[in-house]
Amino acid sequence: MHPPLTELLASARVVQLPLTSRFRGITVREAVLMQGPNGWTEFSPFLEYDDTEASAWLAAAIDFGWGELPPLHRSRIPVNATLPAVPAAEVRDILNRYPGCRTVKVKVAEVGQTLADDVARVAAAREFVGDEGRVRVDANGGWNVDEAERAIHALAPYDLEYVEQPCASVPELAEIRERVRYMDIPIAADESVRKAEDPLAVAKAEAADILVIKAQPLGGIRSALRIADAAGLPVVISSALDTSVGLSMGAHLAAAVPELEFDCGLGTAALLDADVTDTPLLPVDGEIPVERVDVSPLLLEWHAASVERRDWWLERIVHCHALLPES
Incomplete structure (x- = not known):
């Protein structure tokens, strides 16, 4: 089962990271970081993707933060x-x-x-x-x-x-x-x-x-x-x-x-x-x-998105969560 929406939103932090060069037509990358039982995970579909496409990205974030990892063959x-x-x-x-x-x-x-x-x-x-x-x-x-x-x-x-x-x-x-x-x-x-x-x-x-x-x-x-x-x-x-x-x-x-x-x-x-x-x-x-990443609270604060962008991303999570299959 997927974690409840309230659990996802509780730890969600939205960041804006500048790029070194223009890439895919953008100079700033936006992403949501969330913390599950396994550690930090990410939800960052590109802005132009609709909710249906973006919901797969949310499923991936949940899988990495809350799911069971398969066996690994290399470090x-x-x-x-x-x-x-x-x-x-x-x-x-x-x-x-x-x-x-x-x-x-x-x-x-x-x-x-x-x-x-x-x-x-x-x-x-x-x-x-x-x-x-x-x-x-x-x-x-x-x-x-x-x-x-x-x-x-x-x-x-x-x-x-x-x-x-x-x-x-x-x-x-x-x-x-x-x-x-x-x-x-x-x-x-x-x-x-x-x-x-x-x-x-x-x-x-x-x-x-x-x-x-x-x-x-x-x-x-x-x-x-x-x-x-x-x-x-x-x-x-x-x-x-x-x-x-x-x-x-x-x-x-x-x-x-x-x-x-x-x-x-x-x-x-x-x-x-x-x-x-x-x-x-x-x-x-x-x-x-191959390792989990320790997220810096200071960097999360330093690169935090505006309130407007934060609310936009949290609303996006709400929409995508509604599209996830039941199990």
Whole structure:
């Protein structure tokens, strides 16, 4: 059974954390931290998500704060650096925030930018990690099939590990995967898993080689594990621009996956200019630990949202809680 609404609201603290660079069109990340019997947990669906979609994020927060964890297979998680859609001249400074990371995920297909911008950014990332490093790109569904094919050809010389969500729909993913199959560049699906009514549709359609799995959007660690197991594809565990509390949830998910072939997108505390803990889950030697996060009361106060934003988030919890299944 889910904890009662009053219990969730009693410990809920709403924070606003500045980012080091614009990411997903925002410069401040808002999140709700709640404390359950297991420790601190996080509810932070993006602002544009409706209550139905956001309710899965609340289920994840409850699962991590109140539920039973599955067995864990590792105590540290290798992570990738995440590179926003910045000019190529800024790449080195950003990637220096990820000490020891051998893999870089580069954001591409940013609205208002060109393919030439993407190529320059990816080239700078490849130069930074060298021939032995790994470079993957993430278009967040920003290309149609023809644009994706042209972009993948342009970026292929930089030895891509995979291309994440080049197109928005599952049929488009299946088509672009078929078109570039001869290039031996895998296609990964993110939004087609976490924002889909059927998160297994992309696997059933053979539209991707890899699934990007995120704990919060998929309803929690145990739910995400069931999806990964049913899909039968390699997975990358990633974050949703979480605080270190949410990253801890992602790290526990990554630790519970039996086979972890790829570096995970859980180093994104480096994108935050502030956090809710004195010991944020920043990459060290390219890894983060699998551990619960101690939240700082002082930082919760320092980064507390306005009364208006706090009330907005608490009302959102009320709406999402009403949508949760009975058990």
